[in-house]
Amino acid sequence: MKKYFAEFFGTFWLVFGGCGSAVFAAGVPEIGIGLLGVSLAFGLTVLTMAYAVGHISGGHFNPAVSFGLFASGRFSAKELAPYIISQVVGATAAAGTLYVILNGAGAFSTEGPGAFATNFYELPGYAGRSFSMASAFVAEFVLTAFFLIVILGATDKYANGKFAGVAIGLALTLIHLISIPITNTSVNPARSTSQALFVGGEALSQLWLFWVAPIAGAIVGGLIYKFLLQKSESTSE
Numbered sequence: 422m423k424k425y426f427a428e429f430f431g432t433f434w435l436v437f438g439g440c441g442s443a444v445f446a447a448g449v450p451e452i453g454i455g456l457l458g459v460s461l462a463f464g465l466t467v468l469t470m471a472y473a474v475g476h477i478s479g480g481h482f483n484p485a486v487s488f489g490l491f492a493s494g495r496f497s498a499k500e501l502a503p504y505i506i507s508q509v510v511g512a513t514a515a516a517g518t519l520y521v522i523l524n525g526a527g528a529f530s531t532e533g534p535g536a537f538a539t540n541f542y543e544l545p546g547y548a549g550r551s552f553s554m555a556s557a558f559v560a561e562f563v564l565t566a567f568f569l570i571v572i573l574g575a576t577d578k579y580a581n582g583k584f585a586g587v588a589i590g591l592a593l594t595l596i597h598l599i600s601i602p603i604t605n606t607s608v609n610p611a612r613s614t615s616q617a618l619f620v621g622g623e624a625l626s627q628l629w630l631f632w633v634a635p636i637a638g639a640i641v642g643g644l645i646y647k648f649l650l651q652k653s654e655s656t657s658e
Contacts, residue, residue: 425507427478431470432511435482436612439463440538441519460597463606468590475586483609484508484632489569489639493647505611512615520619531620535605539616539624540631542604554630557604561634562641564596565608569642570650579652607631608638 442462484505490496523529542557571592575585607613613631617624
């Protein structure tokens, strides 16, 4: 059970730290952390938990990562369901904690694109501030595929594993710098689900994309690394 608890706490920290930075600190007048700060916060959550509990569970904290590792041959199919359940429950617990804090200050809101750090595309009434469904799908697919390539490469037995957490955390930071303006950045179905459950409405109706695109991208990224990039035991190239 320890590995499931590790995934629970790791995903909790990702959502609480990443989404928390967005809802509490991003727009504070004069001292708000903005796009760069929120992007860095998401990267730091993964980096810190990779070193804290990565040795226990592998440090997935993301259903798409679990699927990508499965596609690459590094993760067992029988572990997919319990890992994903642990991740979604951890993410939802974090979102619930954020809701309690915000609601206590009368600051919880479901208004506007990305309310409560939800993911979105094609929002009615926000022309020029939301991308099409196709654009959102491509962005989430491509970014998650590259995220898996970074994860698999950084944790390869031929790589310097001591710095894997740094590479993965920085990759997630870069992903957010690119895609917060596009979808508010998912690349993680658990993170998307946890926020959408509290906002409901459009966030829930669009949630399918933030499961399908990241998981599909992760599987493709896992297969690319396995068949095109992974170093063979029998060769030195």
